[in-house]
Amino acid sequence: MALHNRVSRKELKERILQDNTPRTTLSFYCYFKIEDPQQFRNNLYRIFSELNVLGRIYIAHEGINAQISVPSAYFNQFKTTLYQSDQALNNLRLNIAVDDDGKSFYVLDIKVRNKIVADGIEDPAFNMANKGKYADAKKFNDLAADSETIIIDMRNHYEFEVGHFENAIEIPSDTFREQLPMAVEMMEQHKDKNIIMYCTGGIRCEKASAYMLHRGFKNVFHLEGGIINYVNKVKESGLANKFHGKNFVFDQRLGERVTNEIIAKCHQCGKPADTHVNCVNDACHLLFIQCEECAKEFEGCCSYDCKEFIHLPEDQQKEQRSGIDLGRNVFNKAKSRLGNLSIKS
Template identity: 60%
Template sequence: MKSLHNRVNKELLKKQLQESNEERLTLSFYHYYHIANPNFFRNHLFVIFQKVGVLGRIYVAKEGINAQISIPAARKDEFKETLDQIIFLRNLRLNYAIEDDGKSFFKLTIKAKNKILADGLADDAFDVTKKGVHVDAAKFNELASSDKTVVLDMRNHYESEVGHFENAITPDVETFRESLPIIEEMLEDKKDHNLLMYCTGGIRCEKASAYYKSKGFENVFQLEGGIIEYARQVKNKNLENKFIGKNFVFDERMGERISEDVIAKCHQCGNDCDVHVNCANDACHILFIQCDECGKRYEGCCSIKCKDFINLQEDERNALKTTIKFNGTKFGKGRFQSDLKDEPLEI
């Protein structure tokens, strides 16, 4: 079983990727499907994907598969042939990154989980395969212009903070499972409206569409391929772009620019900025938005406390790190406020 896991040091893998001249393509895909034996399927995937140079993060569960990966550009056709060996993944839509330097992932990680997208609900609460209607970019724009449509962002606050569709509802949540009951209550009197949902690549909308259909919403639509595919279609078909700002992505890049608008602010100084970073203090590691100037001032940290901590000797840090409360001790993701220097990153 050892051969079915990466055993190389993480920092070495990162260094190798950064120094490599190999052209790589970043992409994502998902598919809700009833998988009888996720562990067996996981091991099979690891073997066949490792052979074609796949790097990235893949989750498999009884409800399906969710993958964010990169592949060698020269082996694109070989990868597609490998994917087509799996009957339920044949002719699957692959979402290729908009902005891509190929440095998105540095190792292959495949995990068998209870669900590919945690929703906090029992397995039999609703059927994830009974989804809403998929729409392309043109139809999305048409529906979004109607007074009978509610445009709904199914992502988390730190994602919508840097970019979202015009007039979209952007729930202040940190996880998908939080959003389902909050949105249901919020839209209780709009079950006859068009419910038009979007997310990064489509996986959250797909599950949410099935959930809201089971709750009595009559007209449920989802943006096929998510923001990633929308941006591609807008460019290729010369459509109006209704997305403002940057699309947050869950890899080393942390974002793809969809429009030139910068709608977020540095969490430390309040200047316009939409660049996410993790606090340089590994004992904190909170995700927050930081401009270049504050990055230099705080040495990549979210606070003076963290900056002072990383400048201690290693033995001092090791002795103190479990006794000090940092921003990341309480909060997984940062929120904007006027002055964060030594305060929690929350409103």
């Protein structure tokens, strides 16, 4: 069988939108040594293709990072197959999506990378085995109740903007590799305090906790399973939910509703809104927050310039797009780009 997709993404997306098969969206990761990432990737592609798994998976010598959807009828078979694929993955925690429409992914992409999380760490003495202590939902709430505890959000600004934990500190940078040294610098005077780090599914905050310990911090925790697992656990256990707003996710949904609070604002008019969209202009695709009124006014575009562009004849659009990286602003992290949006007077 082919070890990569051969059907156009446009066709695949249309197929999944028309398919009513119930699907379960989930994510998982594991830091463990993979001797031959390419072989591991190929074996996984064969297994997952047979189960009609869709999604995005990264493989590296340091482990695996996956966000996928599985036909619900195959979920138990998928879980068994995954657990049996490698001893390190046996009984691995699977983070089930909080708010799922089954349309999160439409293609299976499995890629080999240098690292499953780009961290910029070059110190050979750094060891992921020496990581912070897990904090489950109850432990997180207990620690958070102490005014001396420091809660650090290890996500990007557009994730933090639409939802975060009470009293969480944002690390104001554009990439995870920049956040790590910044977090150390910002917390330098608090090395003996309890520090909890969190992210979407746990993979970034787990590495961040190991880095903080590596840099001399003492009492570092990381939220087990990240926001996704926390929200599911507080619901199951009847615990108080300390997360407010929406949990940003890197798939077609662009967010999971956790609470009804809207804590962000439309980037075009300033009204309360937390719906992320990508500009429909194929020469832009900027990720930004847009309310329903502005979506109509700008026809799904981020600016009047882009709105004007999409009404040009197709041949003119193609000519002007020539040489442009069409996806350069998808999940764009630079806050400076948001200042270019057209604000309605």
